[in-house]
Amino acid sequence: MQLRRIITPTALGAAAALAVAVPAAAHTELKSTSPAAGATKSRSLGTVTATFTAAIQRGTLKVTAPDGTKVSKGSGGRDPRKVTRVRVALKGGLSAGRYKARWTIRAADGHEQAGSFSFRLR
C-alpha cells in the first residue's frame, strides 16, 4: 500500500517523460552541411548542400551574400543522386565575406522544417 504511493507517481512521471521525449527521436534532422557551418572556403565555391538523417520528399536551399543579395541559382532542390540531401548551385564572381544558407525540407513522414547555417568565403 505505502510502497504503491511511492511507485505510482514515480512511474507516472517516468511515463510522462518518455511520452514527451520519444516523438522527437522519429524526426528527420540536419546531419551535415557543405560547407560546414562556420567554415571558410574559396570564393570559387560552386555548390552548397545540406544532408539530413533520413530521406526527404522535397527541399529548398537559398544562399545570400553579406549584403543580402541572393547568390544561389534558383531555389535548389533534392539531390537526384541522394535522397537525403538538398543542393543548390552558386553564381560566379562572389566576393569575400559571410554567406548565409537557408533550407526548408519536407521529410518522408511529411514533417516540414526549416533552418539556416552560414560560412565564409575568402
Add this chain to the structure above:
Amino acid sequence: MPRLRIAALATLAALAGASPAAAHIQMSPAEAAPGDPVRFELLVPGEKEARTTEVALQIPKGVLPFSWEDAPGWKRTTEPATDGSVGVVRWRGRLAADGFVRFSFLAATPEQEGQLTWKAVQRYDDGSEAAWIGPPDAENPAAVTEVSAAAARQNAGGEGQGAGADGAAPSTPPAPASADAEADDDGGGTSGTLGLAFGAAGLVLGAAALVVALRRRPRAVV
C-alpha cells in the same frame, strides 16, 4: 470405370494447378494521394503446400518508406537503391502452408501522379519461388497502387498535411524561423530545438514526481 477415374483425376489436377493463382500477393491501398505519407500493407498468402520462407519487395522509384511494423516471427532487411532510398526490403520467416502474413510500413508517395508497381518475389522451403512481377492480367501479377490527386490523403504518422481543410493542395514549406535568421550562431533546425524542449520538460516532470514520491514516503515503511 477407368474413364471416369481419369476424368476425376484430370479435374483434380486442374483444380490443383489453378489454385495458386487464386491466392495473390496484394498491396493496399490501391489508390493513394501524391506526396502523402501512406500506410501500405503487403498481404502474403501461403498459396501451396510448401511454406513461404522469404518475401522480397522492390520499392517503386519515388516511394520513401520511413517506418516499418514488426511482423512477429519475421526478420526484415533492406537494401539501398543508388540514390540512398530503400531499394529492396526482404522479410525472412516461416509461414504455415494455410497461413498468411501482412507486412505493413509507412512511406511517402511520389509527388507526381502515376502508377506504382510493387514487384515481389515469394520463396518457399521446397526451393521454388513465385515472382509477382507481371502485368495486371498475368498469372502472377505485380500489385499496383494508383497515385492520384483525387485520392484521399492519409497523412500516416501524423506529421504532414492532414486530410482536412486544404485536402490535396500541395503544401508550401515554412519560411526559415526569424529568430534563427537573426542569431549570430546558426542553429540546425527548428524542430530539433522543440524536441529538446519537450524532452527537457519530460525530464523535469519525471524528477518532480520522484521528489513528491520520496517526500510522501512514510518513515516506518520499507
